[in-house]
Amino acid sequence: MLSLAEENYLKAIYHLSEGGSKAVLTNEIAEAMKTKAASVTDMIKKLSSKRFILYEKYYGVKVTKQGKSEALMLIRKHRLWETFLVQKLGFSWDEVHEIAEQLEHIQSPLLIQRLDEFLEFPLADPHGEPIPDKDGKVIVRSQRSLNELTPGFTGIIVAVKDADSGLLKYLEKIGAIPGKKIRLVSKETYDESVEIEIEGKRTSISRVVSENILVGV
Amino acid sequence: MLSLAEENYLKAIYHLSEGGSKAVLTNEIAEAMKTKAASVTDMIKKLSSKRFILYEKYYGVKVTKQGKSEALMLIRKHRLWETFLVQKLGFSWDEVHEIAEQLEHIQSPLLIQRLDEFLEFPLADPHGEPIPDKDGKVIVRSQRSLNELTPGFTGIIVAVKDADSGLLKYLEKIGAIPGKKIRLVSKETYDESVEIEIEGKRTSISRVVSENILVGV
DNA sequence: ATTTTTTTTTAGACAAGACTAAACTATATT
DNA sequence: AATATAGTTTAGTCTTGTCTAAAAAAAAAT
Secondary structure: OOOHHHHHHHHHHHHHOOOOOOOEOHHHHHHHHOOOHHHHHHHHHHHHHOOOEEEEOOOEEEEOHHHHHHHHHHHHHHHHHHHHHHHOOOOOOOOOHHHHHHHOOOOOHHHHHHHHHHOOOOOEOOOOOEOOOOOOOOOOOOEEEHHHOOOOOEEEEEEEOOOOHHHHHHHHHOOOOOOOEEEEEEEOOOOOOEEEEEOOEEEEEOHHHHHOEEEEO | OOOHHHHHHHHHHHHHOOOOOOOEOHHHHHHHHOOOHHHHHHHHHHHHHOOOEEEEOOOEEEEOHHHHHHHHHHHHHHHHHHHHHHHOOOOOOOOOHHHHHHHOOOOOHHHHHHHHHHOOOOOEOOOOOEOOOOOOOOOOOOEEEHHHOOOOOEEEEEEEOOOOHHHHHHHHHOOOOOOOEEEEEEEOOOOOOEEEEEOOEEEEEOHHHHHOEEEEO
């Protein structure tokens, strides 16, 4: 059984490793968790001795099969709760992240099963991110960050990466909501800001923002 | 802001003090929390310095106004979540206590307000216990433990005290469910066991069990 | 009115999870 | 190849919440 802190570290490492596909460095984890590198080293040793990650000194960590499975369950819980908060309790999609961060730690497999049923087995959360099923399987969609695409491209916004409420509010204001059609009008070379068009309305957004918009290709 | 452990202690003290109306001894708290008296003394000092309880050495603790208000909010959250689990997720009333013990610690006043709305402002939880409103007000019902009543008494079961799942299952089996009419047939003097009748069916129950059945008078 | 027993508190220790400061590795630079 | 720098680990400390053992206070018994 993982402690609350261990669960949070594992989830962060899983995300930083892009689904367990690459090694993650101590300082990256420290930045993501808003702690110091020394604290990360301590936790790495714990998660490593419990076989959730593989640790090689000075090189970084890799998520094991067991670690991936555990992380996927946390992500499943987080996204199911977000879906519940929006669909049943009337929250807007930019208000639910913090609350779901707490709810994802509730320990009860039966609760999650019942919640999944109650929500009629949703495939994606309100941000458009896929919800892993009870075996950890994810229905993958073909998607790219907006900043990876070339001008002229038109697609559907499928997701917005989890981020702070300020960004989500901003995206809502400019109409960058999952399901909407988006066109990449032009791209500045020097700062990588891009001009986009949604429902005929043009807006210029910075690289940081465009990275957070995922488009179906 | 209270820590998880502090919240659990405060709730236990509030219950032992019968709604803040009497002083509670260190050993009572230790027994309820399944910890040692020394640990209780430490925690008492913390809760006392935060003004949730009044502490007098060797005498016991009393819950302050602030402490009562905080405890009532925890009870409100606990009972709202239990109601949600039974009414919306299809749990039975004897399965929900453990999960609600976790859910009651989620920090978000807005979440509780929305949950209350979603459940259409229930007045009582699935065990029949009243749910304090957002200001901590409780609609009091006139009720007594079954073991306080005299043979011949007939009333409606209004609540079953929170207890372990085993007891709740047993009560369900003998038909002792909130809303049912119950008659106290006879009472043994030597062990205070009582014979009851529910829907024509007679059962003999021990004192411990009869204490947990609350009847409207 | 002592003495014994029970209850409570204090003192000191430990594990988890955080920190700072110092030491160590690996990589880059000259 | 020697040195500077960036990143990582170790060592030692702090806080929270727990514990055991011993001391102190209150209550009960003689």
